[in-house]
Amino acid sequence: MAKGKTFQKPEALSTNHTHYCPGCTHGVIHRLVAEVIDELGIRGKTVGIAPVGCAVLAYNYFTCDFQEAAHGRAPAMATGIKRVRPDLIAFTYQGDGDLASIGMSEIIHAANRGEKFTTIFVNNAVYGMTGGQMAPTTMPGQRTTTSPYGRDVTLTGMPIKMCELLAALQTTGYITRQTVIKPKYIVKAKKAIKQAFMYQMENRCFTFVEVVSTCPTNWGMTPLDAIKWTEETLLPYYPLGEYKTPEGGTTDAK
Amino acid sequence: MAKVLMKGNEAIGEAAIRAGCLNYFAYPITPQSEVAEYLSKRMPDVGGMFLQGESEVAVGYMLFGASACGARVFTTSSSPGISLMSEAISYIAGAQCPAVFVNIIRGGPGLGGILPSQGDYFQATKGGGHGDYRLLVMAPASVQEAVEMVMLAFPLAEKYRNPVMILGDGLIGQMMEPVEFPDHLRTEPTNKDAWATNGMDTRNSKKSNLVKSLYLDPKMLNDHNLHLKSKYDQMKREEIRYEAYNADGDYKILIVSYGTMSRVCRTAIDMMKEDGLEVGMIRPKTLFPFPEKAIYDAAVKESCQKVISIEMSMGQMVEDVDRCVKGRRPVEWYGKCGGDVPTPEEVIGVIRGLL
Numbered sequence: 001m002a003k004g005k006t007f008q009k010p011e012a013l014s015t016n017h018t019h020y021c022p023g024c025t026h027g028v029i030h031r032l033v034a035e036v037i038d039e040l041g042i043r044g045k046t047v048g049i050a051p052v053g054c055a056v057l058a059y060n061y062f063t064c065d066f067q068e069a070a071h072g073r074a075p076a077m078a079t080g081i082k083r084v085r086p087d088l089i090a091f092t093y094q095g096d097g098d099l100a101s102i103g104m105s106e107i108i109h110a111a112n113r114g115e116k117f118t119t120i121f122v123n124n125a126v127y128g129m130t131g132g133q134m135a136p137t138t139m140p141g142q143r144t145t146t147s148p149y150g151r152d153v154t155l156t157g158m159p160i161k162m163c164e165l166l167a168a169l170q171t172t173g174y175i176t177r178q179t180v181i182k183p184k185y186i187v188k189a190k191k192a193i194k195q196a197f198m199y200q201m202e203n204r205c206f207t208f209v210e211v212v213s214t215c216p217t218n219w220g221m222t223p224l225d226a227i228k229w230t231e232e233t234l235l236p237y238y239p240l241g242e243y244k245t246p247e248g249g250t251t252d253a254k
Numbered sequence: 255m256a257k258v259l260m261k262g263n264e265a266i267g268e269a270a271i272r273a274g275c276l277n278y279f280a281y282p283i284t285p286q287s288e289v290a291e292y293l294s295k296r297m298p299d300v301g302g303m304f305l306q307g308e309s310e311v312a313v314g315y316m317l318f319g320a321s322a323c324g325a326r327v328f329t330t331s332s333s334p335g336i337s338l339m340s341e342a343i344s345y346i347a348g349a350q351c352p353a354v355f356v357n358i359i360r361g362g363p364g365l366g367g368i369l370p371s372q373g374d375y376f377q378a379t380k381g382g383g384h385g386d387y388r389l390l391v392m393a394p395a396s397v398q399e400a401v402e403m404v405m406l407a408f409p410l411a412e413k414y415r416n417p418v419m420i421l422g423d424g425l426i427g428q429m430m431e432p433v434e435f436p437d438h439l440r441t442e443p444t445n446k447d448a449w450a451t452n453g454m455d456t457r458n459s460k461k462s463n464l465v466k467s468l469y470l471d472p473k474m475l476n477d478h479n480l481h482l483k484s485k486y487d488q489m490k491r492e493e494i495r496y497e498a499y500n501a502d503g504d505y506k507i508l509i510v511s512y513g514t515m516s517r518v519c520r521t522a523i524d525m526m527k528e529d530g531l532e533v534g535m536i537r538p539k540t541l542f543p544f545p546e547k548a549i550y551d552a553a554v555k556e557s558c559q560k561v562i563s564i565e566m567s568m569g570q571m572v573e574d575v576d577r578c579v580k581g582r583r584p585v586e587w588y589g590k591c592g593g594d595v596p597t598p599e600e601v602i603g604v605i606r607g608l609l
């Protein structure tokens with residue numbers, strides 16, 4: 001019925017309404033992943049792995065096969081998938097509590113083994129789902145429900161920079177940090193996600209796209225203020241860009 | 255097929271291959287590291303896959319991910335490793351995926367020791383991980399039986415879409431015995447297209463599959479648990495396995511014992527028979543489901559005065575034996591769990607003390 005150019009929902013996204021809060025970037029990231037899956041025509045062989053965190057119900061929004069992991073363990077599950085079915089495309093979708101705290105061991109070892117899956121790492125500097133507790137990526141001085149006086153780095157250390165950490169491994173990989181808080185960033189983020197899936201399809205390397213994200217609800221900000229705070233506070237500490245690309249040149253994603 | 259002399263751990267690895275399981279994830283731990291050593295050599299020969307995970311936590315989830323896309327998978331470990339896998343075991347049971355776990359038990363708690371023990375009876379049969387789930391648990395008493403149980407474990411895990419555990423002790427893993435391998439299993443996991451996340455293209459479907467254990471709605475979670483319970487009830491109807499030894503005649507004492515410990519008891523029973531003392535034994539081969547009726551029936555036999563659970567643990571199985579006997583006979587316990595297996599003479603002394 002629709003004529004001309006209408007706003008279309010990617011096939012890889014379902015018609016379900018998401019449960020994410022207004023101004024949360026999870027929805028945008030879902031859409032980018034779904035568009036990439038569509039464009040690469042891989043929906044029929046893709047298995048997503050949902051984390052424990054706000055995105056635990058991600059499988060309600062994607063229309064490909066999905067597994068639901070325990071907190072932090074998605075990279076081990078993706079390893080299981082790719083080791084027995086290297087022809088499938090697997091991606092994990094994980095928050096910062098999930099990936100950089102409880103699941104640190106799983107992500108580092110999967111990356112170091114060069115497992116051929118893609119991780120979408122949503123870094124919103126806080127534990128969203130459980131009500132805004134401190135995360136390993138919480139900024140110095142940032143108030144959370146478990147750092148009510150602001151994160152004291154003398155007691156809890158500095159925020160962990162996952163891209164830098166993973167890029168330090170000697171194994172090849174594709175490691176990049178993006179954000180989706182403005183259209184100009186969204187275009188780049190999508191390109192990076194596509195690049196990651198393409199490397200996976202070529203069986204090249206472990207692929208990791210960090211997306212610096214917002215959590216207006218637990219930051220106690222309006223969506224607009226959250227974007228501003230991301231730009232002024234998070235991005236200087238978490239610089240965007242490519243931290244590692246596989247040897248032998250890139251297959252450019254458009 | 256001719257008999258070959260093999261160490262228990264290696265035979266377990268070979269049995270999995272013959273059961274058509276070509277996917278093995280593991281983390282080294284005494285006394286079962288020989289399985290990984292054997293399979294790291296053997297898997298490439300048969301086109302199989304072995305990956306040494308970074309921890310038993312990760313190995314548990316590698317099994318989960320692989321099993322959830324329809325592959326036959328297994329792992330082997332020993333007590334502390336199984337504790338770490340217990341999180342994944344709970345998720346796998348909750349998400350209804352088949353997988354086989356072999357626990358070659360060592361002494362505990364904590365780091366315990368590396369010698370044989372049966373101290374993980376509760377962990378295997380009553381939980382270990384969180385939530386209302388059960389494992390189908392089989393306990394071999396010989397290398398031959400370990401082979402047969404491993405080969406049976408895969409079809410059973412697939413029949414129930416539930417993890418199956420083989421509970422051996424260090425002796426089963428370490429001893430060399432002649433074994434005869436049954437024919438290769440020719441079966442494939444059936445019906446996996448209905449649930450496995452094996453990719454929509456693989457199963458020519460337009461409908462995606464989802465493997466999960468989260469049910470936020472209380473009614474749905476209750477229904478889910480009722481469904482799981484119905485599977486455990488079906489196991490109780492269909493999968494109970496045990497051996498009755500010297501249980502036809504008029505025995506005065508009934509022993510309940512499993513695994514390596516039951517072999518010692520068998521020798522003791524033979525020795526006591528020569529001296530004119532009749533002692534019977536029920537040896538559970540499945541610890542869950544437990545041979546409840548067989549134990550009850552054997553306990554209430556007129557000649558039987560007492561029942562004793564003899565185990566390499568500090569009184570774990572005895573709680574189940576006591577439950578089965580329903581107060582009809584006194585139920586005693588004898589056990590040791592430091593790593594020394596009680597001798598036949600020791601068992602005889604204990605039995606005579608009961609009379």
Ligand SMILES: Cc1ncc(C[n+]2csc(CCOP(=O)(O)OP(=O)(O)O)c2C)c(N)n1
Pocket residue numbers: 052053054055071094095096097098099122124126127128129130135
């Ligand atoms: C083993 C375990 N520990 C703790 C929890 C509770 N829990 C659920 S989500 C979560 C934090 C999620 O935060 P993050 O990964 O940053 O994702 P977000 O919700 O911000 O998207 C925690 C601690 C759990 N489910 N399992």
Ligand code: SF4
Pocket residue numbers: 019020021023024025026054124128129214215216217218
């Ligand atoms: S709590 Fe935060 S991360 Fe979770 S949906 Fe709301 S805004 Fe998004």
